[in-house]
Amino acid sequence: MTAVAKSKTIGRGPGQPIYLDYQATTPCDPRVVEKMLPYLTEKFGNPHSRTHRYGWEAEEAVEVAREQVAAIIGADPKEIIFTSGATESNNLALKGVAHFYKDKRDHVVTVVTEHKCVLDTCRHLEQEGFRVTYLPVGANGLIDLAELEAAVTDKTAIVSVMGVNNEIGVIQPLAEIGAICRKKGAFFHSDCAQAVGKIPLDVNAMNIDLMSISGHKIYGPKGIGALYVRRRPRVRLVPLINGGGQERGMRSGTLAPFLCAGIGEACAIAKAEMGAESERLRMLRDRLLNGLNARLKEIYVNGDLDQRIPGNINISFAFVEGEGLMMGVKDLAVSSGSACTSASLEPSYVLRALGLDAEMAHTSLRFGIGRFTTEEDIDYAIVHVAEAVEHLRAMSPLWEMHLDGVDIKSIQWAEH
Amino acid sequence: MAYSDKVVDHYENPRNVGALDKESSNVGTGLVGAPACGDVMKLQIKVSAEGIIEDAKFKTFGCGSAIASSSLVTEWVKGKTLDEAAAIKNTEIAHELALPPVKIHCSVLAEDAIKAAIADYRRKAGLPEDEAEKAAG
Amino acid sequence: MTGVAYLDHNAGVPALPQVVAAMAEVLAETGNPSAVHAFGRRARSRIEAARAALAELAGADPAAVVFTSGGTEANALALRGCGRSRVLVSAVEHVSVGGAVAGAETIPVDGDGILDLAALDRLLAADDTPALVSVMLANNETGVIQPVAEAARIAHARGALVHCDAAQAPGRLSLDLSGLGVDFLTLSAHKMGGPAGIGVLIGSKSDMDLAPILLGGGQERRRRAGTENIAGIVGFGVAATLQMGRMAAGGSGDGDAILGMRNLRDRLEAEAMARVPAAVVVGNRAERLANTSCLALPGVPAQVQVMALDLEGVMVSAGAACSSGKVEPSRVLAAMGLPPEVAGCAVRVSLGPASSAAEIEAFLAAWVALARRKGLDVSDAAEAA
Numbered sequence: 001m002t003a004v005a006k007s008k009t010i011g012r013g014p015g016q017p018i019y020l021d022y023q024a025t026t027p028c029d030p031r032v033v034e035k036m037l038p039y040l041t042e043k044f045g046n047p048h049s050r051t052h053r054y055g056w057e058a059e060e061a062v063e064v065a066r067e068q069v070a071a072i073i074g075a076d077p078k079e080i081i082f083t084s085g086a087t088e089s090n091n092l093a094l095k096g097v098a099h100f101y102k103d104k105r106d107h108v109v110t111v112v113t114e115h116k117c118v119l120d121t122c123r124h125l126e127q128e129g130f131r132v133t134y135l136p137v138g139a140n141g142l143i144d145l146a147e148l149e150a151a152v153t154d155k156t157a158i159v160s161v162m163g164v165n166n167e168i169g170v171i172q173p174l175a176e177i178g179a180i181c182r183k184k185g186a187f188f189h190s191d192c193a194q195a196v197g198k199i200p201l202d203v204n205a206m207n208i209d210l211m212s213i214s215g216h217k218i219y220g221p222k223g224i225g226a227l228y229v230r231r232r233p234r235v236r237l238v239p240l241i242n243g244g245g246q247e248r249g250m251r252s253g254t255l256a257p258f259l260c261a262g263i264g265e266a267c268a269i270a271k272a273e274m275g276a277e278s279e280r281l282r283m284l285r286d287r288l289l290n291g292l293n294a295r296l297k298e299i300y301v302n303g304d305l306d307q308r309i310p311g312n313i314n315i316s317f318a319f320v321e322g323e324g325l326m327m328g329v330k331d332l333a334v335s336s337g338s339a340c341t342s343a344s345l346e347p348s349y350v351l352r353a354l355g356l357d358a359e360m361a362h363t364s365l366r367f368g369i370g371r372f373t374t375e376e377d378i379d380y381a382i383v384h385v386a387e388a389v390e391h392l393r394a395m396s397p398l399w400e401m402h403l404d405g406v407d408i409k410s411i412q413w414a415e416h
Numbered sequence: 417m418a419y420s421d422k423v424v425d426h427y428e429n430p431r432n433v434g435a436l437d438k439e440s441s442n443v444g445t446g447l448v449g450a451p452a453c454g455d456v457m458k459l460q461i462k463v464s465a466e467g468i469i470e471d472a473k474f475k476t477f478g479c480g481s482a483i484a485s486s487s488l489v490t491e492w493v494k495g496k497t498l499d500e501a502a503a504i505k506n507t508e509i510a511h512e513l514a515l516p517p518v519k520i521h522c523s524v525l526a527e528d529a530i531k532a533a534i535a536d537y538r539r540k541a542g543l544p545e546d547e548a549e550k551a552a553g
Numbered sequence: 554m555t556g557v558a559y560l561d562h563n564a565g566v567p568a569l570p571q572v573v574a575a576m577a578e579v580l581a582e583t584g585n586p587s588a589v590h591a592f593g594r595r596a597r598s599r600i601e602a603a604r605a606a607l608a609e610l611a612g613a614d615p616a617a618v619v620f621t622s623g624g625t626e627a628n629a630l631a632l633r634g635c636g637r638s639r640v641l642v643s644a645v646e647h648v649s650v651g652g653a654v655a656g657a658e659t660i661p662v663d664g665d666g667i668l669d670l671a672a673l674d675r676l677l678a679a680d681d682t683p684a685l686v687s688v689m690l691a692n693n694e695t696g697v698i699q700p701v702a703e704a705a706r707i708a709h710a711r712g713a714l715v716h717c718d719a720a721q722a723p724g725r726l727s728l729d730l731s732g733l734g735v736d737f738l739t740l741s742a743h744k745m746g747g748p749a750g751i752g753v754l755i756g757s758k759s760d761m762d763l764a765p766i767l768l769g770g771g772q773e774r775r776r777r778a779g780t781e782n783i784a785g786i787v788g789f790g791v792a793a794t795l796q797m798g799r800m801a802a803g804g805s806g807d808g809d810a811i812l813g814m815r816n817l818r819d820r821l822e823a824e825a826m827a828r829v830p831a832a833v834v835v836g837n838r839a840e841r842l843a844n845t846s847c848l849a850l851p852g853v854p855a856q857v858q859v860m861a862l863d864l865e866g867v868m869v870s871a872g873a874a875c876s877s878g879k880v881e882p883s884r885v886l887a888a889m890g891l892p893p894e895v896a897g898c899a900v901r902v903s904l905g906p907a908s909s910a911a912e913i914e915a916f917l918a919a920w921v922a923l924a925r926r927k928g929l930d931v932s933d934a935a936e937a938a
Contacts, residue, residue, distance in 0.1 A: 017591055019583060024593070025780065027583035036580070040573050040748055040788075046565035051859035052868035054559065084622030084750070087769045087779035117769025117778055124768055216780060221580065223622065223750050223782020240766055243625045243649030252649060253625035254565075254743065256750025256785075321454055323479035326589070327419065327427055333590035347454070359451030395433045395483065397458035397475040398451060413450035 017333045018377045022311055022368030023166050023194060024335055028262070029219035029371065035265040036221065039258035047255050048246060058257040065264025069226050072267040073192075073211060074202035078231060081247040082255055082263075085225035086193035087117040088240070089212035090160075092227055092251065093189045094121045096237025097158045097210070098130055105157035105186075108132045111143055111172075112353045114162050115191055122160075131155075139355050140304035141170035149180050156186040158210075163195030167350040167366055168303030169312025171199055178207030187235055193217050193225070197270030198278070198309040203228055209235050215259065219371060220266030224259035227251075277371060282310035284369050284378050289313055291382035296389055298402070302351055302364060316356070316364045319399035320392040325365060328388030332381055335366045359398075359408075419480050420514035426484035431491050434473040436460040444537025446529045455482045455522065459529035461493060461501070463537055469493045469501055474529075481519040485509050485526035498534050557866040558912035563693050563721060563845060563903035564870055568788060569746035569795055576748060576788040586781050587770060596783050603790025607753055610793040611738055612729045616759035619776045620751065620786055624720040624741030625649035626766070627754040630777065631716040631737040632657075632687060634764040639684040641676055641713075643668050643699065644888035650687050650718050651884075659888075660686070665839035666697040666889045668704055677711035684711075690719040690726060690733070694885045694901050695836040696845025698726065705734035720744050720752075724796045724906075725811060725842050730757050737761075742785065747792030751785030810906035815843035818904055821913045822846055828917070828932050829924045833895055835886060844908075847886070849899035850920070853927050855883075858900050858920070865919035867912075869900045 019027070039061055047062045049055025063077070070077040083089045098108060110122050112134045122132045133151045135143050143161065152159060159181050161172050174190060181188035188207060193214035195201060203211060211228040215221050229235050229250065243252030270277075292299060298318040317325060322336035336348075347361035356364075367381070393399040398408055419427070435458075438445045442463050449456040455478030462471040472490040476483045488509060493501040509515075509523035538544070568576070579599060584592025586600055601615070608615040621627040624647075632640055632653040640657040642650050645666055651657065658676060661669045668688055677684060686708040691698045705715045716737040719728055723745035730738055736757050743749040756763070769778030799810065822834045825848055835847035850858060855871030862869055871883075886896035902916060925931045 019592060021585070021588060021590065021592070024585035024588050025583060028580045030581075033577065033580045037573065037577060040568040040576065041570075042567070044565055044567035046561075046743075046749075049561060049564045049868075049870055051856075051870050052561065052863045053557075054561070054868055055564070058565075084626070084767075084782070085779045088622070088767055091767050091769070091778075115769070116771075117767070120768035120778070214780075221782070221784060222780050223785045241626050241629045241649075242652040242654075243628070243647070245648070252652070253623045254741075254749055256623075256743070256748060258748065259750045259782075259785075319477065321478045321482075323454070324427075324477075324483060327424075327480040330590075333584070333588070333592050335588055335590070357452065359454075362451070362454040392477075395430055395475050396477045397447065397456055398477045400435065400458075400475055408451060413452065413456075414448065 017331050018380060019333045020367045020369060020373065020377070020381060021333045021335050022370035022373075023169070023217070023366060024368065025216045025222065026219045026370055027372060028221055029266065029269060031269060032220055032262050032265045036258045036262040039261055043257070045257070047257050048244065061257045062255055062260045065260040068264035068268045069213065072196060072201070072271045073213075073228060074204055075228050076231065079228055081227045081229055081250050082260055083225045083227055083251055084223055086191060086212045086214035086217070087225075089225045089227040090115065090117045090191050091121050092237065092240050093210040093212060094118065094125065094158060094160060095240060096250070097187055097189070097235065098125050099238040100236045101157045102130070105155050106130050107153060107155040107157060109135065109148070109151050109156055109159040109186070111135045111137060111161050113137050113141060113165055113350045114160065115166055115193070118160055118162070118191055137353055140307070141165060141168050141302075141354055142304060142307060143172060145173065145176050145180065148177060152180060152184045152186050154185065156184065158187045158189055160189040160191065163190050163192040163201065164198060164309050165303065165350060166194050167348060168314045168354070169194070169308045170303040171195070171307045171309065174201075174206045174208065181209075182207045194309070197267065197274055198311065200274070203230065213263075215263035215266060218266045218270050221259050221262040224256065224263045226263065278310050281369050281373075284373055284375065285310050285313050287375065288367060288369070288378050288382060291379070292385060295382065295386035300360070302354060302356065311369045312366070313369075314364055314366045316360045317389050318360065318363060319396045319402055320363055320389055322362050322364055324392055325363070325388055328392060329365070329385055331384055334368075336364060422513050423480050423484040423515070426487040426513070427480040430483060430487040432473050432487065433475065435475065436462050436471065436473050441540055442537075444533040444535070444540065446532025446534075446536060448528045448532050449478070449525050451477065454478060455525060457482065457486045457525055457529040459486060459489065459533045461533045461537060463498065467497055469496050469498070478522065479519070481513065481515055481522040482525060484513050485522045486529060488512060489526045489530055493530060498537070501530055502534050504530055557868065558915040559868050560902045560904060560908065560912060560916055561868050561870050562905040562908070563744070563901065565743055565749065566746055566905055568748050569792060571795060572747055572788045572791045575791045576784045579784045579787045586783065587772065599783060600781055600786050603786045603793075606790040606793040607740070607755065610723070610728055610797055611740070611755045612731055613755045613757065614759040616774065617756035617761060619754045619756075619763070619773050620781060621754060621777055622782070623750060623752040624718065624739050624744075625752070627739040627741070627752040628718055629653045630754050630763065630766055631739065632685060633766060634776075635685050635714055635716070635737065636762050636764060637683050637685040637714060639680065639682040640687065641673070641684055642687045643689065645692050645697070645885045646687060646689055647693060647718055647720070650689070660688070662888055664890050666692060666695050666836045666885070667839050668699050670700065670703055670707060673704060674707050674711070677708065677713055681712075684713040685716060686713045687716040687718065690717050690722040691842045692885060693721050694883060695847040696842035697836040697839045698841060701733050701735065709734070721842060723793075724799060725844065727800070730755065742789035742792055745792050745796055748785050748788040751782055751789045753789065811843045814904045814906065814908065817908060817910060817913050818844060818846050821902065821917065822848070824917050825920065828921045829929055830932060831929050833899075835889070835891065835895070835899055844904040846902045847899050848902060849895045850924055850927075850929070851894045851898055852929070853898050853923065855898055855900055858898070858923060861923045862900070862916070862919050865915065867916050867919050869902050869916070871900050
């Protein structure tokens with residue numbers, strides 16, 4: 001595989017850490033960059049200039065990209081709206097639908113482990129007077145379909161459940177959720193930023209009415225995303241950004257052809273290579289997990305191991321602290337919780353939602369494995385992580401108590 | 417987050433990691449923090465008959481700044497009297513390690529750990545409790 | 554004729570070579586700027602360097618610079634996020650301002666497209682609801698420059714906030730925030746040699762009150778969520794730096810490039826008027842951008858003109874390029890009180906620094922030939938001269 005052979009130079013320079021943070025963002029695939037650059041230089045037209053060939057050329061690039069994005073989720077190109085990213089897509093889907101249908105339906109259903117931008121948007125809708133149900137997840141990170149079915153009523157405008165979780169990589173049962181929503185007459189939105197290109201998706205088979213897609217999670221550029229909006233039965237929404245009326249009036253603003261070309265090509269590559277790539281990533285992930293298990297005791301995988309994308313593994317290393325561990329594994333670029341929250345000192349809300357104690361949430365690392373990860377990278381990571389954990393356990397009072405047979409929960413801690 | 421060179425040094429080469437016999441009458445043990453908050457420090461001091469801290473050991477569960485703060489104070493308390501050690505302020509620790517504002521709590525915890533270890537020793541030795549313990553409590 | 558004449562620079566310009574080079578470099582890197590590891594920190598530092606460049610361009614505090622997905626989103630953020638329920642916009646604003654909020658009131662313009670300052674004062678005096686006034690710096694269709702500083706003085710005296718869409722101005726006009734006296738400024742990268750898909754809203758105060766449109770990860774100081782478009786932001790920063798260099802070299806707004814564009818534009822207009830006496834140059838009594846000409850051929854629909862010109866390899870636009878469907882009669886020209894036979898028959902010719910005399914000749918040849926075919930009087934004498 002040529003992509004792998006070149007991996008040492010992609011997204012990483014000499015002396016830089018090994019990149020294992022593919023859920024935070026992915027490097028732009030060089031094949032994608034190649035498609036993008038001409039639209040910054042010789043093909044610089046404004047795709048909304050209907051009066052001359054430079055405009056038409058740019059418009060064509062946008063439409064080809066729209067087809068490529070549609071193809072990977074089984075949609076019609078007319079159902080794809082370009083946005084600035086999955087955050088905007090999620091904001092637009094939730095606020096747009098809720099606002100449009102607010103006279104008849106004032107209820108939203110989502111899940112406690114959704115991405116922050118979905119949860120923040122739902123909180124905002126609550127402030128506006130909508131009712132929001134936040135479904136819990138089990139220890140495996142998956143929702144209970146019976147609970148979903150009970151939560152959705154004839155007042156529910158939209159149900160928003162992500163395809164794949166950004167922290168623990170678990171895959172929600174989209175087809176089953178879609179069937180329930182269709183039966184109850186609520187629109188089904190899925191944030192598939194982490195799912196597109198990782199698992200097969202079909203908006204019709206899964207009864208998905210709106211789907212958020214991100215460019216930079218699938219080896220495309222940052223600054224572009226898409227929202228799938230079903231035409232039959234038609235989903236209507238109030239736009240977030242008004243103006244020129246681009247994107248069927250749902251999203252105004254000049255489109256950037258180079259970014260559209262980028263997300264389009266990223267989808268085309270992902271569609272063609274997903275099968276082989278998944279197999280390779282699963283092999284790498286198993287190698288990582290087996291390698292760590294062979295060296296270390298008391299490590300726990302967070303989230304379901306089977307209902308999970310191959311490129312993610314989230315592990316709690318009991319009795320060592322996550323941020324200290326991050327410092328110990330400085331030759332690896334991994335994350336301790338979501339990239340959006342890791343600057344804060346709070347333990348991950350996703351891990352807490354699985355029922356993990358705060359201390360176990362604190363000891364977690366997320367390993368994101370992707371297109372340019374090699375076996376050497378994984379082997380290095382195993383040794384490096386194991387050494388760091390051993391170093392930290394040697395100086396951990398909790399590990400010492402554990403070895404002495406003390407139950408840490410039995411101690412009266414003075415929480416500060 | 418960028419750590420200072422001193423934090424990195426203490427993290428990579430921690431001083432005085434280990435344990436003293438907590439049952440021994442001349443050893444004081446302080447255990448502060450909580451796993452749920454992401455940091456726990458255990459600091460132990462061994463006190464001579466003259467009331468001088470002649471050894472100190474620590475174990476810490478926490479971020480690099482927490483490890484560095486505890487490693488640093490084990491160096492500082494050695495050779496000090498109990499009162500001198502109890503006078504160490506978190507601001508001195510934070511300053512020495514150039515801790516950013518979000519990490520000041522690590523230095524506070526290290527100060528608490530010293531005070532808790534001293535209080536434990538005093539209790540065992542039948543010495544009167546002083547303000548140090550109240551401050552740590 | 555051979556080759557093409559691209560005379561639609563107000564719709565889009567190619568990114569500058571230095572911009573493309575910087576972006577290509579960033580596109581080969583990875584890292585989420587919110588991540589704490591080395592890749593994340595590098596991405597973060599690239600963004601902050603670009604933010605500093607934009608701040609310098611506008612004479613603002615970097616903490617008051619909010620990156621968005623473009624001028625349209627920046628305008629929406631200002632108009633909807635400023636916290637003012639009453640919004641007044643000039644009659645010639647870009648649709649992204651005019652349509653940003655429902656119920657915006659219109660400030661009229663005169664026959665040259667210049668804001669009616671007395672009307673602005675009357676409108677503000679009539680209602681003491683705290684308001685936001687939005688006036689563009691230069692019009693995208695006519696190039697007419699608005700008296701933004703005067704409008705800001707009037708608005709501030711009445712307690713209103715002021716937003717200025719300056720998307721068309723970089724490289725052509727000074728963007729100094731304090732000189733303009735506005736509270737919010739919109740800039741768009743692709744109008745100044747940067748990439749499409751990135752814009753910025755710059756405030757005069759770093760602690761400005763701005764309710765976000767996009768909620769989520771807390772980026773841009775909680776004013777605009779979403780993983781940052783690093784390549785776009787870096788390209789924008791380089792474009793801003795280059796613009797500052799260009800302005801510094803040529804003084805405030807009259808550098809060599811600007812002078813060159815002005816000469817070509819004036820020649821184009823003089824020749825057009827001389828050869829086709831019925832032609833109208835819209836807004837020509839007003840102060841205008843040096844690169845823009847709005848030229849009407851009464852009785853010949855704009856659509857017919859642009860198609861005929863395109864067949865000759867000459868690219869111009871009719872109205873703004875943003876109405877996603879068909880080309881509609883220009884709202885801007887209608888607001889100036891131009892009769893339909895002029896407003897519906899105007900094309901916009903917009904030049905760039907590299908535009909040549911040959912391109913102007915190509916336009917004139919095709920345009921005059923069209924006028925002749927359509928039966929308008931054409932002066933051969935002028936053609937000979």
